[in-house]
Amino acid sequence: MSRLLRHLGERLGLEGVELSVVFVNDRRMRELNRTYRSVDRTTDVLSFPLYGSMKELRRAMRSLTGTVLLGDIVINLHKTVEQARERGNTFHEELAFLLIHGLLHLLGYDHEAGAYRAGKMRKKESELMNALKEMGQIS
Numbered sequence: 260m261s262r263l264l265r266h267l268g269e270r271l272g273l274e275g276v277e278l279s280v281v282f283v284n285d286r287r288m289r290e291l292n293r294t295y296r297s298v299d300r301t302t303d304v305l306s307f308p309l310y311g312s313m314k315e316l317r318r319a320m321r322s323l324t325g326t327v328l329l330g331d332i333v334i335n336l337h338k339t340v341e342q343a344r345e346r347g348n349t350f351h352e353e354l355a356f357l358l359i360h361g362l363l364h365l366l367g368y369d370h371e372a373g374a375y376r377a378g379k380m381r382k383k384e385s386e387l388m389n390a391l392k393e394m395g396q397i398s
Contacts, residue, residue, distance in 0.1 A: 263355060263396050267362060270390055275320060278329040278365060280358070288335040303338040304357045306364035307331040313367050332361035355397045359387045 260280070268276060283291070289301040296305075308330040310316040319327050334357050343353035363380055370377040391397045 276329045277326045279331045281333045285337045304361045305333045306361045308365045330365045352397050
């Protein structure tokens with residue numbers, strides 16, 4: 260997984276950036292979703308960005324020395340398995356997709372902020388998944 264994240268970071272120009280990835284079950288994800296989004300159900304991935312936009316992140320990367328913390332991604336492993344089955348993906352492919360999805364949220368992408376922004380995010384997700392396939396990171 261760290262190699263996959265490193266490839267994504269390079270592709271997105273995020274050298275010198277650090278993030279955390281946490282894996283949880285359905286019950287814990289529901290608690291997190293309820294606490295931080297006021298949505299009382301489980302979900303597949305949550306992101307907790309430290310910057311409000313890519314512009315803010317780029318400014319921090321220029322001005323701070325050392326590693327820049329990007330934020331946290333929380334992935335529900337139960338949902339990962341379930342969605343992989345539903346979508347005909349391997350577990351690794353679904354996990355890669357959820358990492359990309361969460362990472363893009365950390366960078367300010369938001370599919371819930373209107374059709375244009377949703378389309379922009381979906382396009383970037385596809386681009387990154389295809390890049391990982393070309394690099395042999397996923398099948």
